Amino acid sequence: xxxxxxxxxxxxxxxxxxxxxxxxxxxxxxxxxxxxxxxxxxxxxxxxxxxxxxxxxxxxxxxxxxxxxxxxxxxxxxxxxxxxxxxxxxxxxxxxxxxxxxxxxxxxxxxxxxxxxxxxxxxxxxxxxxxxxxxxxxxxxxxxxxxxxxxxxxxxxxxxxxxxxxxxxxxxxxxxxxxxxxxxxxxxxxxxxxxxxxxxxxxxx
Amino acid sequence: xxxxxxxxxxxxxxxxxxxxxxxxxxxxxxxxxxxxxxxxxxxxxxxxxxxxxxxxxxxxxxxxxxxxxxxxxxxxxxxxxxxxxxxxxxxxxxxxxxxxxxxxxxxxxxxxxxxxxxxxxxxxxxxxxxxxxxxxxxxxxxxxxxxxxxxxxxxxxxxxxxxxxxxxxxxxxxxxxxxxxxxxxxxxxxxxxxxxxxxxxxxxxxxxxxxxxxxxxxxxxxxxxxxxxxxxxxxxxxxxxxxxxxxx
Numbered sequence: 001x002x003x004x005x006x007x008x009x010x011x012x013x014x015x016x017x018x019x020x021x022x023x024x025x026x027x028x029x030x031x032x033x034x035x036x037x038x039x040x041x042x043x044x045x046x047x048x049x050x051x052x053x054x055x056x057x058x059x060x061x062x063x064x065x066x067x068x069x070x071x072x073x074x075x076x077x078x079x080x081x082x083x084x085x086x087x088x089x090x091x092x093x094x095x096x097x098x099x100x101x102x103x104x105x106x107x108x109x110x111x112x113x114x115x116x117x118x119x120x121x122x123x124x125x126x127x128x129x130x131x132x133x134x135x136x137x138x139x140x141x142x143x144x145x146x147x148x149x150x151x152x153x154x155x156x157x158x159x160x161x162x163x164x165x166x167x168x169x170x171x172x173x174x175x176x177x178x179x180x181x182x183x184x185x186x187x188x189x190x191x192x193x194x195x196x197x198x199x200x201x202x203x204x205x
Numbered sequence: 206x207x208x209x210x211x212x213x214x215x216x217x218x219x220x221x222x223x224x225x226x227x228x229x230x231x232x233x234x235x236x237x238x239x240x241x242x243x244x245x246x247x248x249x250x251x252x253x254x255x256x257x258x259x260x261x262x263x264x265x266x267x268x269x270x271x272x273x274x275x276x277x278x279x280x281x282x283x284x285x286x287x288x289x290x291x292x293x294x295x296x297x298x299x300x301x302x303x304x305x306x307x308x309x310x311x312x313x314x315x316x317x318x319x320x321x322x323x324x325x326x327x328x329x330x331x332x333x334x335x336x337x338x339x340x341x342x343x344x345x346x347x348x349x350x351x352x353x354x355x356x357x358x359x360x361x362x363x364x365x366x367x368x369x370x371x372x373x374x375x376x377x378x379x380x381x382x383x384x385x386x387x388x389x390x391x392x393x394x395x396x397x398x399x400x401x402x403x404x405x406x407x408x409x410x411x412x413x414x415x416x417x418x419x420x421x422x423x424x425x426x427x428x429x430x431x432x433x434x435x436x437x438x439x440x441x442x443x444x445x446x447x448x449x450x451x452x453x
Binding site: 012014015018019022047048052082118119120121123124125148149150166167186189190191194 | 206207208209210243245268271272273275276277278294295296297298299300319320321322323324325368369397398399422423452
């Protein structure tokens with residue numbers, strides 16, 4: 001399958017593409033909507049600040065055509081970390097910024113309830129599978145994933161939260177609604193379990 | 206629960222892994238196997254001295270590591286400006302590590318954090334302990350005193366936008382005598398961000414002590430004898446049995 005990796009000038013596209021190729025699929029890195037439209041599925045990666053991400057998506061003229069592809073044409077897409085956060089309605093990172101608005105959620109700061117819990121949340125942590133999903137096929141219940149973030153996606157529609165993580169409070173770790181998926185962790189950095197999750201997205205979802 | 210990390214640090218001199226096995230450099234071996242050893246993260250440092258060797262060689266190594274290792278990769282060594290950072294990220298690094306330049310020009314921390322996010326910025330601090338028990342931060346490959354106190358500098362680096370601190374004891378580096386956990390604890394208690402400790406690990410118990418006594422979020426090791434295929438697993442098993450939360 002051809003997996004379109006959305007290049008909006010932020011994030012480590014190299015490792016996402018490497019993971020797709022490791023799974024024997026074709027990675028197409030592009031910032032052109034017409035090229036991305038021809039791919040079978042999309043990945044919205046991203047590392048960095050929310051406002052920069054939205055600014056770049058708008059300046060590249062990607063926000064509107066991507067919304068069309070995802071919301072009207074229902075092309076399957078998975079957002080990773082900042083890519084997942086950008087799908088929300090708005091973010092409160094460095095002031096309020098409007099997001100792509102694909103999912104009923106806001107992006108808010110991690111505020112652990114215990115003093116000794118450090119932010120950013122960096123490292124390997126759990127993902128509790130709260131719903132069964134094709135995305136989780138063959139992923140052990142105790143699988144660990146690599147997180148690195150200070151903000152998280154606060155979902156208003158609880159049914160869409162299929163995986164959670166507890167870090168001084170529970171947040172949405174994995175999201176699924178119709179053709180839209182998102183992970184707060186980095187599957188491309190989470191070794192075998194991460195690769196299996198991406199494989200499920202590409203081949204089963 | 207968030208696990209404590211065991212990080213593999215690889216140091217490269219003009220493209221060659223600085224550690225050797227039987228006196229032969231062997232970095233291809235590292236590329237192929239480091240991922241399978243269940244390391245939690247890789248740190249790649251370019252220790253090529255200015256004017257000796259080619260920076261592009263290190264970028265190629267970063268690219269090769271990134272394409273084969275599906276774990277987080279932090280890269281640094283010789284970073285002077287935002288373009289150097291961008292080069293490393295474009296070649297597959299997830300985070301960058303700044304040391305000397307952060308001391309000389311602290312604004313680079315804020316600039317990097319604004320451009321790439323705080324989670325991307327690791328500030329590395331090399332500290333020397335004097336006979337009178339005082340500590341001082343050294344820069345330029347641990348050769349030049351900076352006048353800074355490690356804990357105070359770590360706190361300032363955090364305020365400027367660092368996402369993690371990596372603290373290395375110059376005295377303990379390569380000694381196999383264990384970490385300087387007094388130094389580690391001082392730094393760790395001065396900040397609210399994760400702290401990576403480095404320098405001196407020689408046995409599995411040192412990793413446990415780094416977490417328990419040094420309050421480290423992650424323990425690092427550079428020594429080659431940790432790099433045999435089963436050793437990261439044995440280290441983690443030991444840590445697990447000692448009650449440390451690690452990813453097995």
